Amino acid sequence: MGVRVIIPTPLRVYAGKRDSTEVKAATVGEALGRLTTEFGDLRKHLFTEDGKLRSFVNVYVNDEDIRYLAKENTPTKDGDTISIVPSIAGGIDLACCSCWV
């Protein structure tokens, strides 16, 4: 038994259409590292180019947001569930050149 990682719907296509996978990991960072090693196409959607978790990627360990724990150093143990949950954002570029005048 390892740590179960639940993959959000928009990323399942990059993970062999799986909704979850199991990894051996002692921290959240290690689990996400193993996940993106197994499914390399997930990396650019979860992490920025300098390796930081994207701001709209939310990670929970057993329903606790890791931002309120030890972030990616949050410890994990066999039987834990890590959920990756999207948040959604967008809007207008006020300085964009194609805007209406």
Add this chain to the structure above:
Amino acid sequence: MASGPTLKISAEIAQRIREHGAQSYPNECCGALLGRDADASVGTTGAGVTLPAREILALFPLVNRREDSPRNRFSVTAEDVRDAEKAGQEKGLDVVGWYHSHPDHPARPSQYDREHAWPWYSYIIVSVANGKPQEMTSWRLSDDRSDYACEEIAIRDSAVR
């Protein structure tokens, strides 16, 4: 931009998105698109005719959480996403995308939209000019996050773009 698949939507749901955009003006509106996604393998027929790959069957309107700058930003929290997914599951549907409005701006994804987008989801944008809904478009982020593909919106039997 590359051409993408077709997004099927009823006239009633399309109208509700436009109305939400108008009601929220001058702020941005947002909400979840609940529906079904056809398997990619049935995206085209043997004759090369494109079939609707995704159908929107219900909406889950949300409150724009960006209270600091709601006129040019929208935000859907992880809790809202979970609520939308739960609402979809109760109807036997998935969250297949999101909609938002661009007040007094075209229905084109901004750089900010692209930087914050997820792949796979359909992103419907409705432009609202002086409180009146205008063009509505749908987009999907490319696999490498570099661009958006325009997704044709098919309202009942007639395509609007």
